[in-house]
Amino acid sequence: MSRTALQTLPERAVELLGGEPDDTTLRRYLHGLAGVDAVGLEQRAAGLGTRSIKTTSKAWALDKIIELIDLTTLEGADTPGKVRSLVAKALNPDAADPTCPRVAAVCVYGDMVPHAVAALGAAHGDPDDGLVSVAAVATAFPSGRASLEIKLADTADAVADGADEIDMVIDRGAFLAGRYGLVFDQIARVKQACRRADGSYASLKVILETGELTTYDNIKRASWLSILAGGDFIKTSTGKVQPAATLPTTLLMLEVVRDWHRATGEKIGVKPAGGIRTSKDAIKYLVTVAETVGEEWLQPHLFRYGASSLLNDVLLQRQKLRTGAYSGADYVTID
C-alpha cells in the first residue's frame, strides 16, 4: 500500500530539491513553482461542475462514490457503540440492497481503532479485495499543536492497534511561518512511525487544512511539500475548519498529483474531506478527478471522500435510479 520504500524517500527529495530539505532549499523550490491564478482556477472548477452525468454514467458514478468513501466519525462523544454502528453501515450501506458496494474505509480517532478492527472482523482489509480499511486520525488531530514525540506516539499507537491508514495533520503554524523544513521533517518522521513490525507501512494521508492555509499558492506549496516528504495521499481538511473541501482546492491538489506523476511516475492519492454532502457535489469531484488526472485515479488507493452524511444521500439517489421514485430519509439508516 505504501508507495515507495522509505529508504529512497530522502534521497529522492534531495535529488529533486537539489539539496537537503531545510527551510532555505524548500523555500527556493516551493516558491519556484508556477503560481496559481485564483479566478482562473475557480472558473475551471466551475466549468467541470457543469458536466451533466446521466443514466448509466450516473449509476456507475453513485456506486463508485460509495466505494471511495472514508465513512467518518470524529467526535469527542464517539463511543465503541457508535463505532460499531459506523462499521455496520460501512459493510452494508443499504439495508434493503445487498448488492450495494461497501465503502473504502472507516475513519476514526486513534483510540477507537481497536473497536473498529474488532467490529470489522474478517471484513477488515484492503478495499481492493472488497474489504474495509481502518483509517485513524493522528498527530494531535485536528490542530496538530503538540510535540513531535506525542505526534509520533499517537501514530505508532494507531498503527499497532491495526490502523491501515493514518490521517495526519501538518503543522500549519510552522508552514505559515516559513518553517518548511520543520513541516517536512515531521511528515517524514510520522511516515516512519507508520512502519509496522513486519516492515510494511500504513498508508499516510497528509491533511493540509486548506481552510487555514487560505491562499491557493500556499495550498499548492503545501501539497508539493507533503508529497516530497513522503505522503501517500494529500487531504484537504480535518472537517473542523471552514471552508473544508472545495472543488477548486481539490482540482488544484489533483493538478499537483498529476504533475508529480509526470515528473516521477508515482501516483499519489487525493482526499477531499468535509463539506461534501450531496451526490450532485460528489459527482462533480468524480468528474474533476477523471478529467484532471484520469479515470485510473478513481480507485480507493488514489481517491477518497472524507464524509459522513454524503453516504445516505448517495443511497437515496441510488434507490431513485433503481425504482424511479424518491423514497425518503426513513428509507436509509441513521447510524
Place this chain on the structure above:
Amino acid sequence: MSFLEYAPAPESRAILNLRDAYGLFIDGEFVDGTGESFATISPADETHIATISSASEADVDRAVAAARRAYDKTWSKMSGRDRGKYLFRIARLVQERARELAVAESLDNGKPIKESRDVDVPLVAAWFFYYAGWADKLDYAGLGADPRALGVAGQVIPWNFPLLMLAWKIAPALAAGNTVVIKPAETTPLSALVFAEILQQADLPPGVVNIVTGAGATGAALVAHPDVDKVAFTGSTGVGRAIAKETAGSGKKLTLELGGKAANIVFDDAPIDQAIEGIVNGIFFNQGHVCCAGSRLLVQENVHDEVIARLKDRLSTLRLGDPLDKNTDIGAINSREQLDRIRALSKIGEEEGAERWTADCVIPENGFWFAPTIFTNVQASHRIAREEIFGPVLSVLTFRTPAEAIAKANNTPYGLSAGIWTDKGSRILAVADRLRAGVIWANTFNRFDPSSPFGGYKESGYGREGGRHGLAAYLAPGSSAPRSRQTALTAGATASASARATRSAKKPALSKKEAKR
C-alpha cells in the same frame, strides 16, 4: 465501462416552437420576402431546420421605410425613460425564454449548448439590461447635454454569435433613440427570428426593429440604402472594407468590427494551469469562430515545450460532438464554406513547414467538423501566423524577451484583442500599455461585459461597442445639428427629409433611386 464516455445528456429540443417557414420581420409583423427563400440547416448533421425568406432590394426599402416611420412618429418622440422600459422588458423576456433561445442558437449555429446557455444568452440579457439603464441618462454619455439619435441604423451581423451580436447592435441603438433594420447572417437567422417574437411579446412599437434575412446582396442593399443614417457591421475585413468604400462620402456614420489575429502571450512566470485553460478558451471557445480569438500563441521559448505538452494533454480531454449535448466542448463548424477555408489554411500551414498536431477525436459522419488543431514551429512569415483562420486552429510562435513579445504581438494588420499571462502585475501593466489592441485580457481570455468597450485597431475596424463608448456610435453631440433634438422632436419628418436631400446631393449615384420614390 469508461466513466469519461459520459452517457448522452442532450438538451431537449421540445422547448422550441419553430415554424416551418419564416418571413421577414418588418413593421412589427412577419411578412413574406420577395427574394428567393432559402433553407437554414443544422451544421451538426446538415438537416433542414426552416425555410427563411430572403429580402430583396424592395423588401429592404420597405424595412427602412418602416424604421423611418417608427423613428419619426414614435421612437424619437418617446422619452428615454420609456425607451428604457421597452429595453428592460426585452431583457427580461430574453431571460424568461433563455433556454429556448439557447437551443435555437446551438441548433442553427452548431455551438455547444453549454456556451449558448452559459455565455451567449446571459450576455444578451446583460446587454439589454445595461443599455436599458442608459436610455434616460444620455446626457452623461460624454457627448454633452442633449445628444441626439442618428435616425435609422442599418446593421449587418455575423454568424459566430448570432444573437449576441444582434444584442450588441440593437441594445445601444435603441437606447440612444435610433430605429433599426438588422440583417442576420444567412447561415444563422433562427435566433433573430425567435427574438422577433420576443419583440412582439414586448409590444415594441412596430418598425422600431426590423429584421431582414438574406445573403450578401440583402446586406449590400441595406448598407447602400440612402435613408440609412448609420451603418454598423461586424464581419470579415474584406466586406468591411467594401462597406467603408460604399458609405464613404454618404454622410452615414459607420462602425466596423472586423477580423483579428490576436496574440495570446504566455510568459515563463505564468500561472501555468490557468494559462493552459486560457489558451484553450482563447482559441477553442466557439470552435474558434471568434474575431477576438487568441489564434496566435506567443509563448516564451524557455517554457515552450512544457506549455505544448500540457496543452496537448488538455486538448485530448475536449469532447467534440452533438452541440445540444450538455457535455460537448467543441461543436460543429458553422458551414461547409467555413470548413473548407479552415481546411485550406491548415493545409497551407503544413506546406509551409509548420508542425501539425490534431486532437484524436471521433468526427461525426454528417455535418461540418474540425478537430482541435495546433501548429507548432510556426514562423511569423507563415500565412497561418498572419491570416485569420476563424476556426479551432492555433498557431504557436515563440519569443525570448518582453520586448520581442510586444513587437511580435503588434506585428499584424489586425489589432482587436490580446492576452497576457504572467504572475507579475507590473509586467501586465507594462506590456498592456504597449500592445496595440482594443481589448487586452490579463490572466484570462474571451471574457465580455456590457460595460466594457470592445473594438479594434487597424484592420480590425473602428468604433467601439459596449460601455459608454458604445453609445457614441449611435449618437451625435447635441450641438452638432443639422437636426437639433428640438427640431427632431417637433418636426422630425421634415428634418430627416432635408438630411436625406443633403446626402443624395452629395452622392449623385443614389439620386435615381431617390427620384423613383
